[in-house]
Amino acid sequence: MPTETFEFQVEARQLLQLMIHSVYSNKDVFLRELISNASDALDKLRLEKLRDDALDADVSDLHIAIDIDKEARTLTVRDNGIGMSYEEVGRLIGTIANSGTATFLQELREAKDGAGAEGLIGQFGVGFYSGFMAADEVTLTTRRAGEDRGTRWTSRGEATYTLQSVEDAPQGTSVTLHLKPADPENQLHDYTSPWTVKEIVKRYSDFITWPIRTVPEAAEGAEAPEPETLNSMKALWARSREEVSDDEYHELYKHISHDWREPLETIRLQAEGTFEYQALLFVPAQAPHDLFTREYRRGVQLYVKRVFIMDDCEELLPPYLRFVKGVVDAQDLSLNVSREILQQDRHIRMMQRRLTKKVLSTVKDFMAKDAERYATFWREFGAVVKEGLITDSDNREAILAVASFASTRADDEPTTVAQYVERMKDGQDDIYYITGDSRQAVENSPHMEAFRDRGIEVLLLTDPVDEVWVDAVGEHAGKRLRSVTKGELDLDAEDGEQAGEEREKQAEEYAGLLGWMGERLEEDIKEVRLSTRLTVSAACVVSDAQDLTPALEHMYRAMGQEVPRTRRILELNADHPLVKGLNQAYREREDRDALGESADLLHALAVLAEGGQPKDPARFVKLVAERLERTL
Numbered sequence: 130m131p132t133e134t135f136e137f138q139v140e141a142r143q144l145l146q147l148m149i150h151s152v153y154s155n156k157d158v159f160l161r162e163l164i165s166n167a168s169d170a171l172d173k174l175r176l177e178k179l180r181d182d183a184l185d186a187d188v189s190d191l192h193i194a195i196d197i198d199k200e201a202r203t204l205t206v207r208d209n210g211i212g213m214s215y216e217e218v219g220r221l222i223g224t225i226a227n228s229g230t231a232t233f234l235q236e237l238r239e240a241k242d243g244a245g246a247e248g249l250i251g252q253f254g255v256g257f258y259s260g261f262m263a264a265d266e267v268t269l270t271t272r273r274a275g276e277d278r279g280t281r282w283t284s285r286g287e288a289t290y291t292l293q294s295v296e297d298a299p300q301g302t303s304v305t306l307h308l309k310p311a312d313p314e315n316q317l318h319d320y321t322s323p324w325t326v327k328e329i330v331k332r333y334s335d336f337i338t339w340p341i342r343t344v345p346e347a348a349e350g351a352e353a354p355e356p357e358t359l360n361s362m363k364a365l366w367a368r369s370r371e372e373v374s375d376d377e378y379h380e381l382y383k384h385i386s387h388d389w390r391e392p393l394e395t396i397r398l399q400a401e402g403t404f405e406y407q408a409l410l411f412v413p414a415q416a417p418h419d420l421f422t423r424e425y426r427r428g429v430q431l432y433v434k435r436v437f438i439m440d441d442c443e444e445l446l447p448p449y450l451r452f453v454k455g456v457v458d459a460q461d462l463s464l465n466v467s468r469e470i471l472q473q474d475r476h477i478r479m480m481q482r483r484l485t486k487k488v489l490s491t492v493k494d495f496m497a498k499d500a501e502r503y504a505t506f507w508r509e510f511g512a513v514v515k516e517g518l519i520t521d522s523d524n525r526e527a528i529l530a531v532a533s534f535a536s537t538r539a540d541d542e543p544t545t546v547a548q549y550v551e552r553m554k555d556g557q558d559d560i561y562y563i564t565g566d567s568r569q570a571v572e573n574s575p576h577m578e579a580f581r582d583r584g585i586e587v588l589l590l591t592d593p594v595d596e597v598w599v600d601a602v603g604e605h606a607g608k609r610l611r612s613v614t615k616g617e618l619d620l621d622a623e624d625g626e627q628a629g630e631e632r633e634k635q636a637e638e639y640a641g642l643l644g645w646m647g648e649r650l651e652e653d654i655k656e657v658r659l660s661t662r663l664t665v666s667a668a669c670v671v672s673d674a675q676d677l678t679p680a681l682e683h684m685y686r687a688m689g690q691e692v693p694r695t696r697r698i699l700e701l702n703a704d705h706p707l708v709k710g711l712n713q714a715y716r717e718r719e720d721r722d723a724l725g726e727s728a729d730l731l732h733a734l735a736v737l738a739e740g741g742q743p744k745d746p747a748r749f750v751k752l753v754a755e756r757l758e759r760t761l
């Protein structure tokens with residue numbers, strides 16, 4: 130087959146350019162990335178052979194080799210792992226599968242400082258391409274285990290790459306970098322120095338469970354020495370805490386998560402007894418960009434007796450802890466364990482329970498001992514963890530204990546529900562909250578007026594998931610969770626008898642207007658009543674306690690579910706001049722047409738004030754414009 134030339138996908142080309150004009154200051158990490166890929170390839174081959182003994186592949190000496198050619202100035206990272214077919218090379222190496230790449234590139238261009246750019250790159254697993262930080266030409270030769278022919282891929286990191294089918298490729302993959310001249314000032318070291326290579330391997334890849342070999346430099350005139358293994362190969366999760374440095378844990382995290390940043394926390398767990406396992410879990414420092422997308426691959430790596438079994442093992446942690454990365458190594462599972470078996474395995478369920486509790490107790494520790502770390506955690510992952518309040522009733526209390534929320538009490542000091550309850554005033558029976566799109570929108574909502582006036586604290590909930598968990602949780606410590614936008618508000622116990630009489634009088638005065646408006650707005654409103662919530666605004670809309678909120682209704686529709694349209698309740702502020710005027714006009718005038726428009730406008734204003742849309746925006750605008758004209 131002749132050599133074929135292909136163009137890189139646009140995103141891949143842009144990414145390569147970024148690599149070459151390196152946004153990443155530490156160039157050494159390219160070696161870590163190539164070793165990481167080689168190690169994955171060895172894991173995959175061992176597993177495939179385990180599952181299919183007939184596979185024509187040699188697994189007797191699986192290893193990674195680093196070859197240095199000083200004269201040619203090349204560095205080769207070789208493995209005798211699974212390899213790639215011709216089609217796979219084109220698909221995996223020529224393109225960037227990650228759907229978020231375009232967004233990523235945009236963010237990268239906007240990230241002015243180098244550190245920001247480095248952090249971003251880390252999110253996207255651009256492993257193989259990082260070779261171009263150190264090389265001006267890269268050749269990859271590979272043969273898929275079980276296939277006869279190999280494939281050679283070459284590129285100078287510019288617009289194109291070539292693919293060629295080759296006959297004499299050994300099993301596995303070798304990546305040869307034609308190194309750029311060393312440039313220590315820009316942290317581009319001399320990678321033809323075995324000493325440098327050894328240092329880098331020790332620093333970044335010591336825990337890799339396969340031998341990484343290189344041939345030491347021969348003394349002048351002497352024969353080439355035997356290859357030397359550079360890494361200790363010790364599985365970090367099987368070693369005691371004292372033996373392992375934080376840096377080593379962090380390198381393992383980077384290897385399995387494809388994140389280039391340090392994790393926020395490392396969690397170790399050793400379970401002994403009838404079902405033995407070790408776990409090393411990591412909480413990342415930043416939420417990945419695709420955490421809320423369908424493509425997000427969750428789960429930890431599963432090993433059985435040190436043998437890698439699978440990536441993304443979903444069964445070991447619940448979906449609301451999907452950001453947690455790590456390794457779980459079980460002693461008593463079969464090497465042939467499949468996803469189907471995992472889903473039904475009693476031990477796996479026990480492990481999930483234990484790991485979940487461990488993660489939650491770690492967050493509790495952050496909260497008690499390290500406010501800053503807790504704040505970072507909750508900012509990045511709070512919205513995901515709150516899903517657990519809905520789905521994991523067993524751990525609901527534990528999750529609620531580590532959940533914090535913005536509140537009207539202070540601008541920048543979130544509170545837990547328990548702390549809220551402690552502060553509740555005598556006579557307050559409910560935990561009040563409001564949901565919406567942003568703090569500003571909910572804080573300024575008319576529904577908050579009476580609470581502000583009376584100094585009653587309200588939780589400000591602005592994540593979409595908040596709409597749902599509040600219903601699922603329902604109460605805490607015997608106190609009901611209550612939306613300030615729902616139901617009738619009875620804050621008046623303390624206002625006394627006089628206020629009660631006053632209200633009755635108003636009710637009589639307004640009865641006619643309320644009845645007439647109720648009929649007029651019947652299609653959207655099930656009742657018009659006087660409000661105890663409002664002190665400044667003229668009107669607001671509220672829901673019945675058991676009704677869906679507009680946001681939830683919208684959410685269900687967006688998910689394709691049929692939900693009946695909820696009619697809401699319009700509340701009027703009897704002390705507001707506009708409402709007083711409307712009542713007077715209603716009582717004095719026979720002609721209800723112009724009055725009807727005012728009623729519609731008042732309704733639309735109430736909807737707008739809570740961040741909604743008037744039913745007929747064009748008509749609303751026209752009516753407002755007409756009225757403004759009259760005031761000129």
Ligand SMILES: Nc1ncnc2c1ncn2[C@@H]1O[C@H](COP(=O)(O)OP(=O)(O)OP(=O)(O)O)[C@@H](O)[C@H]1O
Nearest residue numbers: 166167170212213221253254255256257258302387
């Ligand atoms: N040495 C190798 N042997 C077999 N397949 C490889 C090898 N190197 C890369 N690949 C394949 O190419 C794919 C792309 O590699 P690349 O390093 O660009 O990204 P990645 O490994 O998916 O992400 P990351 O580098 O962040 O881990 C890999 O997922 C793997 O399937």
